[in-house]
Amino acid sequence: MRSRFDEQLMLLNKEMIEMGALCEEAIELVAKALETNNVEIYKKVRPISLEIDQKEKDIEARCMKLLLQQQPVAKDLRQISAALKMITDMERIGDQAEDIAEIIGYLNGENRNNSVPVQEMAKATIKMVTESIDAYVNKDVALAEAILKEDDIIDEYFMESKRRLIKMVAENPENGEYALDLLMVAKYFERIGDHATNIAEWVIFSVTGVHEEA
Amino acid sequence: MNIISARNLALWYGDNKALKEVSISIPEKSITAFIGPSGCGKSTFLKTLNRMNDLVLSVRIEGTVEYAGKNIFDPSVDVNELRREVGMVFQKPNPFPMSIYDNIAYGPRTHGITNKARLDEIVEKSLRDAAIWEEVKDRLKKNALGLSGGQQQRLCIARALAVEPKVLLMDEPTSALDPISTSRIEELAEELKEKYTIVMVTHNMQQAVRISDYTAFFLLGELVEFGETEKLFSQPMDKRTEDYITGRFG
Numbered sequence: 001m002r003s004r005f006d007e008q009l010m011l012l013n014k015e016m017i018e019m020g021a022l023c024e025e026a027i028e029l030v031a032k033a034l035e036t037n038n039v040e041i042y043k044k045v046r047p048i049s050l051e052i053d054q055k056e057k058d059i060e061a062r063c064m065k066l067l068l069q070q071q072p073v074a075k076d077l078r079q080i081s082a083a084l085k086m087i088t089d090m091e092r093i094g095d096q097a098e099d100i101a102e103i104i105g106y107l108n109g110e111n112r113n114n115s116v117p118v119q120e121m122a123k124a125t126i127k128m129v130t131e132s133i134d135a136y137v138n139k140d141v142a143l144a145e146a147i148l149k150e151d152d153i154i155d156e157y158f159m160e161s162k163r164r165l166i167k168m169v170a171e172n173p174e175n176g177e178y179a180l181d182l183l184m185v186a187k188y189f190e191r192i193g194d195h196a197t198n199i200a201e202w203v204i205f206s207v208t209g210v211h212e213e214a
Numbered sequence: 215m216n217i218i219s220a221r222n223l224a225l226w227y228g229d230n231k232a233l234k235e236v237s238i239s240i241p242e243k244s245i246t247a248f249i250g251p252s253g254c255g256k257s258t259f260l261k262t263l264n265r266m267n268d269l270v271l272s273v274r275i276e277g278t279v280e281y282a283g284k285n286i287f288d289p290s291v292d293v294n295e296l297r298r299e300v301g302m303v304f305q306k307p308n309p310f311p312m313s314i315y316d317n318i319a320y321g322p323r324t325h326g327i328t329n330k331a332r333l334d335e336i337v338e339k340s341l342r343d344a345a346i347w348e349e350v351k352d353r354l355k356k357n358a359l360g361l362s363g364g365q366q367q368r369l370c371i372a373r374a375l376a377v378e379p380k381v382l383l384m385d386e387p388t389s390a391l392d393p394i395s396t397s398r399i400e401e402l403a404e405e406l407k408e409k410y411t412i413v414m415v416t417h418n419m420q421q422a423v424r425i426s427d428y429t430a431f432f433l434l435g436e437l438v439e440f441g442e443t444e445k446l447f448s449q450p451m452d453k454r455t456e457d458y459i460t461g462r463f464g
Contacts, residue, residue, distance in 0.1 A: 002460070002461045002462055005461070071420055072460070073419070073423070073447045073448070073459045073460060074447060074448060074449065074450055074456050074459055074460050075456065075460065076460050077447075077448065078448070209448060209449035
């Protein structure tokens with residue numbers, strides 16, 4: 001029964017996975033560009049960010065249509081309303097990857113970025129985003145709860161970045177501008193982690209009906 | 215405060231057990247919706263609450279229904295008095311083939327009110343409470359069968375209100391009505407719950423979500439789940455409730 005509705009929910013999941021994959025791609029691109037000092041990366045990340053924006057609009061339209069046509073209740077209502085909230089977080093992730101790409105352009109190809117554990121942060125945030133979408137699709141509360149803990153690791157990386165950058169500026173004040181740019185990069189990664197955490201919280205709500213505050 | 219409490223209520227139609235030990239307490243001055251698939255016992259249970267099932271020959275009932283602190287099956291209970299306090303509105307509007315005025319005055323007259331001024335007062339108040347006064351005040355002497363379906367249903371609600379009940383039982387009161395009449399009845403029900411307790415059987419789950427405070431889900435004669443409507447429709451406790459309300463039943 002309701003096989004048509006179930007089909008549409010599957011399509012919604014598929015689009016959520018696609019949007020999540022775009023977010024991962026954007027984060028991966030900026031992580032790689034930081035490693036290779038690719039100042040042109042913005043040109044590649046920008047279109048992905050636009051695609052993410054479009055996906056948000058598409059998924060939003062699909063959810064509104066499902067709400068209107070199917071008048072979902074209980075777990076169906078939670079799944080759709082969670083999707084509506086999650087796409088906002090994913091859209092922000094796309095924007096922040098774009099912001100990082102923009103900053104990479106200012107860094108002028110200087111290779112001093114091992115002062116901040118950006119690669120570790122990028123890896124950890126990609127993992128969180130992938131897992132939060134997996135948890136949503138598979139209704140996996142245990143995985144979602146594990147993600148909430150992973151955010152602490154990213155927060156710790158951010159604190160570590162701050163300490164190293166302060167030291168860098170103290171040793172040579174000329175590094176000031178560079179250090180601030182890099183601090184922004186670290187901060188954006190930290191924010192991406194927060195958005196992935198939000199997604200995981202909505203997964204938990206979608207399955208259990210209880211919204212956890214981390 | 216609960217106004218009606220059923221305890222282990224079981225009902226048989228001949229050999230067929232239609233209600234299986236139903237226990238429920240219905241809070242007063244609220245709207246309680248009974249939902250469930252056809253044949254689940256919700257209408258049977260509703261009719262039990264003012265002993266309408268007494269009229270069915272093969273019915274056997276066990277358990278109790280307490281109303282106003284008394285078991286309604288107790289021999290000392292006056293069934294007419296019970297039905298005055300626990301009124302009923304049916305699926306299809308069923309006005310008597312007489313004037314609008316006489317439809318409303320019928321109940322009070324059978325309960326011994328003959329004073330013209332008093333009857334006028336009751337008729338106006340009942341029609342006002344049922345949100346139909348403005349539409350019929352100039353044609354009270356006209357035959358009630360000339361009203362539209364939605365008006366007839368509100369007239370029937372006014373007729374039920376005329377004997378000053380405490381509880382109104384409604385058996386799918388809007389299933390024969392168009393969307394506009396339906397929303398008028400729904401709004402009316404929400405107004406009426408300030409003074410009365412409403413128990414409503416509905417096949418329209420969105421209606422239950424829209425207007426009821428509490429929802430009871432029946433399945434195969436069993437009360438599966440009962441609770442606050444918002445909770446039941448967002449986080450049902452029982453898998454069977456979830457399957458039914460999300461349309462994945464059977």
